[in-house]
Amino acid sequence: MLKIEAVTKSFGGVRALANVDLSCESGEILGLIGPNGAGKSSLVNAISGVIKLDEGSVKLGGQNIAGHGAEFCARAGVARTFQNIRLFKELTVRQNIEVALITCAKVRPHIASKINIDTLLEEYNLLHFSDVPAGTLAYGNQRRLEIARALALGPKLLLLDEPAAGMNEAESEVLTVAIENIRRNVGCATIVIDHDLQFINKLCDRLCVMDQGRVIKSGDRTEVWADARVIEVYTGRPIEN
């Protein structure tokens, strides 16, 4: 579904993305991990049209979506959440979902007609907050609303930037089930960034590890955690042999 090739992006002298290749299939949950500043959010920003690439291509279902901006990517089927939550804070919880659903109805009417706002709010435990401004919700509820809003777009590709940040173990357990349900019910390609490796290992089929703007390893969990460079990045110590 998603195929990224040779994506490069610098901010002044900082090379945030250096020749990144990545793919993610429909129904797959890919874990994107790496230390602070590795380039994970920049990659998600590049895929979702939030930042412009210097070089490289981003294809969704064969369509090149790079260079057209965030609205184009959203219409093409890329939905996302942000590391620093970006809801329409003045709008109510329901209105936040409605905004996404309006877009979905324009570009994917057959999917929009199957999305029921009450069901979605219920699923994310937000129904009783329907009519309150999104900005007044507690942090965990705002994170869940961002995911629900992303789903109302009827995504082909869902990008979750640190969805479990600030959650306790019980909350991230609930989130794991919710994301597994997305795979089952929506079947989109999903990329999840998080620093909680227990959460990532439980959820993801395949991992992609970034460091200093590069992908240093991708593969299944066992393969990735057996890689000396990955261990070095996480422990700060070189592994001999």
Ligand SMILES: Nc1ncnc2c1ncn2[C@@H]1O[C@H](COP(=O)(O)OP(=O)(O)OP(=O)(O)O)[C@@H](O)[C@H]1O
């Ligand atoms: N808009 C920007 N302007 C300037 N520099 C940026 C910008 N966005 C990212 N960077 C820089 O690019 C590099 C990669 O940042 P990025 O936010 O992608 O890392 P990350 O892997 O998401 O880190 P974290 O785990 O801390 O969220 C960092 O050096 C960061 O300071």
Ligand SMILES: [Mg+2]
């Ligand atoms: Mg980040």
